[in-house]
Amino acid sequence: MSSIPEYMTKKHRECDEFFSEAEAAVADKDWSLALAKWQLFASELTEHLAQEEETLFPQFEQATGMTSGPTQVMRMEHQQMRALVQSLDNALAAKDKDEYLGLSETLMVMMQQHNMKEEMMLYPMMAQHLTDGEQLIEGFKANEAV
Amino acid sequence: MNMSGLSFNALPPIDLPFRFFLSAPLFIIVCALLVLFSGEILWFSRWQPNMLALMHGFTLGFLTMVMMGALLQLLPVIGGIGIGKPRFIATTSHALYSAGVITLMLSFVLANNWLTLTALVLLSLGLGIYLGAIIWVLIKKMSQGDSINCFRLAIASLTILLLLGILLLANKVGVTVPFILYDKHLTDIHALMGLVGWAGILIIAVSFQVLPMFHVAPNMPKYIRQYLGVCTFTLLIAYIFYTELALGLLFISQGGFALTLLYVINQRKRKVPDTSIKYWKLSAATLLLLNLLYFLPDSFYSSTHSPLFMALPDKTMLLTAIFIYFYLLSVIQGMLLKILPFLSYTHLQQRCLVDFSAMQFIPHMHEFLNKKHGIVLFYMHIMSGLSLLAVIIMPSLYFIFALFLLLEFVWLFVLMMKCMALYFSVNKKINLSNTA
Ligand SMILES: [Fe+2]
Ligand SMILES: [Fe+2]
Numbered sequence: 389m390s391s392i393p394e395y396m397t398k399k400h401r402e403c404d405e406f407f408s409e410a411e412a413a414v415a416d417k418d419w420s421l422a423l424a425k426w427q428l429f430a431s432e433l434t435e436h437l438a439q440e441e442e443t444l445f446p447q448f449e450q451a452t453g454m455t456s457g458p459t460q461v462m463r464m465e466h467q468q469m470r471a472l473v474q475s476l477d478n479a480l481a482a483k484d485k486d487e488y489l490g491l492s493e494t495l496m497v498m499m500q501q502h503n504m505k506e507e508m509m510l511y512p513m514m515a516q517h518l519t520d521g522e523q524l525i526e527g528f529k530a531n532e533a534v
Numbered sequence: 535m536n537m538s539g540l541s542f543n544a545l546p547p548i549d550l551p552f553r554f555f556l557s558a559p560l561f562i563i564v565c566a567l568l569v570l571f572s573g574e575i576l577w578f579s580r581w582q583p584n585m586l587a588l589m590h591g592f593t594l595g596f597l598t599m600v601m602m603g604a605l606l607q608l609l610p611v612i613g614g615i616g617i618g619k620p621r622f623i624a625t626t627s628h629a630l631y632s633a634g635v636i637t638l639m640l641s642f643v644l645a646n647n648w649l650t651l652t653a654l655v656l657l658s659l660g661l662g663i664y665l666g667a668i669i670w671v672l673i674k675k676m677s678q679g680d681s682i683n684c685f686r687l688a689i690a691s692l693t694i695l696l697l698l699g700i701l702l703l704a705n706k707v708g709v710t711v712p713f714i715l716y717d718k719h720l721t722d723i724h725a726l727m728g729l730v731g732w733a734g735i736l737i738i739a740v741s742f743q744v745l746p747m748f749h750v751a752p753n754m755p756k757y758i759r760q761y762l763g764v765c766t767f768t769l770l771i772a773y774i775f776y777t778e779l780a781l782g783l784l785f786i787s788q789g790g791f792a793l794t795l796l797y798v799i800n801q802r803k804r805k806v807p808d809t810s811i812k813y814w815k816l817s818a819a820t821l822l823l824l825n826l827l828y829f830l831p832d833s834f835y836s837s838t839h840s841p842l843f844m845a846l847p848d849k850t851m852l853l854t855a856i857f858i859y860f861y862l863l864s865v866i867q868g869m870l871l872k873i874l875p876f877l878s879y880t881h882l883q884q885r886c887l888v889d890f891s892a893m894q895f896i897p898h899m900h901e902f903l904n905k906k907h908g909i910v911l912f913y914m915h916i917m918s919g920l921s922l923l924a925v926i927i928m929p930s931l932y933f934i935f936a937l938f939l940l941l942e943f944v945w946l947f948v949l950m951m952k953c954m955a956l957y958f959s960v961n962k963k964i965n966l967s968n969t970a
Contacts, residue, residue, distance in 0.1 A: 404750045408803040415806045464887045471893050489806060490900030496804070497876055497899065498883065500747045501611070 392444065392521045393511040395528070399436050400503045403429060407499075411492045419483055426480055430473060437466050439528055444514060447524070451517040458510055465502045469495065545610050546620035548881045548957065553628055554603025555870065556950055561595025561635065562943040568643070570936035577929035580851050587642035589725075592858055594635045594657075597733055598692075600866050602631070602664060605685075605736075607877060609671060612681055612743055617667040627667075631660030638703075647707045654703040661696050665689065684739030684763035691731025691767065698724040723774055729857060730784060731770050735763050737865050738791060741814075745795075748872050749811065751802035758794050762787065785828045792821035809908040813868025816916075820860040827853060847926050855926055859919045867915060867946070874950060875902035878957040885964055895963040902953045911949065914942040 390398075406429035413422035445459040472495040479488040515521055565588055569576065572584040579585065606624060610616040617623055634656030641649035672686050702724060705716050714720070742759055745751040753759070765787055773780035795818040799811060827849075833839065835846045846852060879899050886893045918938035925935040 405803060408750055408805065412805045461887065464890070467890055468883060468886065468893060471890075475898075486900070487898075489905075490898035492806075493900060494879060494898040496750070497748065497879070500750075501880070504747070 389522045390525055392514045392518065392525060393507065395525045396436075396440075396444075396511055397507050399432070400507065403432050403436065403499070406432060407492070407496065411489070411496075414480070414485055414488045414492070417483075417485060419480075423480060426476070430477075433469075433473065435532075437469075441466065443524060443527075444518075447518055448510075448514050452513075458505075458513075462502070462506065462510065465498070469498060469502070472498065545881065545884065546606055546616055546624065548877060550620055550624040551603040551607045551877065552950075552954060553624070554599050554606070555874070556947070556954070557628070557632055558596045558599040558603075559943040559947040559950070561591050561599065563940060563947070564595070564636075564639070565591040566936045566939040566943065568639075569932055569939065572932075574929040574932055577925060577932065580848070580854070583642045583645060587639040590635065590642070591639055592863075593728055593733075594638070597858075597862055597866060598728075599631075599635075600870065601733065601736055602627075604740075604869065604873060605668065607873070608740070608743075609668070609685075612679075613671075615671060617671050619667075623663060623667045627660050627664035629660075630656050631664070634660050650703055650707050654700060654707075658696070658700055661692070665693060665696070669693075680759035680763075681739045681742045684735050684742070687763050687767045688732050688736040688739060691727050691735060691770065695724055695727040695732055698727065719777070722777075725854075726773060726784075727770060729854070729862070730788070731767060733862050734788070735766055737862070738762055738766070740869065741795065744869065744872065745798055745802070745814075748804075748876075749799070749802040749808070750804045751798045754794055754798055758791070762791060782828070785825050788821045789825040792818040809905065809912050810868040810872050812909075812912055813864045813871070817861050817864045817868070820856060820864065824853060824856060824861070827856070844927075852923075852926055855922055859922050864915065867911065870946070870950075871903060871908045871911070874953045875899040878902045878953055882957070882960055882964065885961075889964070889968055892964045892967045895960050895967070897956065897960065902956055903949060907945075907949055911942070911945055914938070914945060918942045 406425050410422050410425035410429055413419075413425055441463060445463065449455045449459055472491060476488060476491050476495065479491055518524065568584060568588055568591065572588075576582055576584045576588070580589075606617065606620065634653055637649055637656055638653035640646075641653050668689055672682070672689060698720065701711060701714065702716070702721065704711075710716065742754055746753055766784065769780045769784045769787065773784070795814060799814055799818075802811075827846075830846075832849075834842060835849045876899065879896065879902060882896045883893075886896065918935065918941075921931065921935040921938045925931045
């Protein structure tokens with residue numbers, strides 16, 4: 389059994405890993421490797437954001453009654469991250485190295501800041517307020533195995 | 535649980551840190567002119583009045599100026615809370631401090647007591663206001679954490695350095711405090727507190743944060759994060775009583791930091807070519823070289839029987855110059871290359887949280903600071919650094935150093951202006967789209 393902070397933080401690191409590999413491949417102009425790694429990253433990120441938006445955030449909002457607080461800011465940042473992911477998709481399709489690297493630096497910094505807020509504040513608060521946190525994570529893991 | 539810690543938009547307005555950043559290169563441009571007009575004599579001793587002016591131009595005018603601006607921004611990002619009344623504090627402290635540094639430099643060059651007195655008042659007020667605001671946050675509101683603890687030690691060093699500076703200046707205009715020995719040792723403590731305490735510990739604290747954040751590097755080992763800052767600060771205090779021993783240990787601990795830096799950088803996941811990484815590596819290599827130079831037997835320095843093909847110049851001057859130019863300035867420039875686009879982007883991005891459609895106007899980070907322009911800065915820095923070493927060995931080469939210095943920092947100033955200009959033009963577009 390793993391806690392919310394433990395599991396979700398681990399997922400952030402996995403995303404970073406795929407992301408960095410894709411970026412390094414683009415810097416080397418190895419476009420097929422870049423695409424493979426990028427897709428791994430994109431699907432990991434999509435799943436992670438969905439776990440937050442569809443399960444963890446609503447549960448947290450219900451448990452604390454805070455619907456317009458931190459989770460709302462996190463949702464808006466997800467929206468911005470998705471927009472950058474879209475632009476990166478386009479840059480990759482166009483094999484535009486400079487554009488990709490400029491965008492990837494941007495997304496990386498935005499993601500790191502976002503993750504830091506979640507890891508330092510939001511996840512610990514969730515662990516405190518959600519009594520069934522570990523079950524929720526088991527649910528995520530079961531979904532992943534399918 | 536303290537919910538106010540979750541205020542995600544505690545960032546002070548961007549023009550506040552930027553005014554510190556933009557003024558910094560201007561001080562080095564003044565330094566370059568000082569080098570040009572002082573001639574060879576400047577390099578004969580570290581006690582030359584113009585050399586003191588030059589030192590303070592670099593350390594106060596550039597390094598401290600940038601660090602003051604960066605700290606305004608870092609406290610909210612890392613600690614979740616910024617200083618109170620940021621506009622008032624930043625504006626007044628920046629104005630008083632800038633005027634203070636210029637007056638101080640002039641007071642050294644012109645050896646005028648009234649200027650010294652004015653500098654003393656301006657600097658104590660400017661730094662005092664700034665320190666007061668920061669200390670209030672660090673004591674009352676800030677959470678715990680290794681970086682935050684190092685910030686506290688860096689700020690403590692800055693306070694000590696300021697107090698010693700005030701004592702030294704007061705002594706120059708004839709006010710002496712009993713029981714204090716005004717000798718070179720006091721000046722050395724003052725200098726070391728600034729270079730290794732204030733600048734050095736702050737860099738250590740910042741490295742804990744920025745290497746994982748910008749380069750997806752692993753965290754520094756726990757014992758380094760917990761003890762390096764405290765250990766450095768303790769050694770600085772020990773230096774007052776056990777000069778030689780403490781200084782040696784300070785060099786070794788900085789060397790340990792360098793090895794850790796190289797290890798962490800090597801383990802980073804983001805391997806994409808990056809100028810800031812080049813700056814970090816240069817900085818770490820510099821610390822290791824300094825260890826070598828420090829522990830080299832004295833016979834290598836200014837002796838007629840040097841084992842090298844020539845005797846090394848004055849040891850203190852050489853080591854101080856290398857530490858400031860190749861270590862401190864390198865780290866700060868590497869940071870600026872990250873911070874300038876990062877701040878510009880983050881501020882604009884925060885505005886688009888409410889108006890998502892305006893996201894389309896925000897350029898990506900490399901547009902704020904072109905990567906190629908950053909690499910040019912790096913090589914210019916190496917060139918002017920090498921010319922500094924040359925001038926220490928052969929003072930008649932001073933004009934080459936002045937020229938390279940001028941070029942490098944005009945270039946840095948141009949990069950900053952470009953970044954700011956783009957920020958304001960995008961900001962305007964977002965304003966228009968909001969009103970539309
Ligand atoms: Fe998230
Ligand atoms: Fe997350």
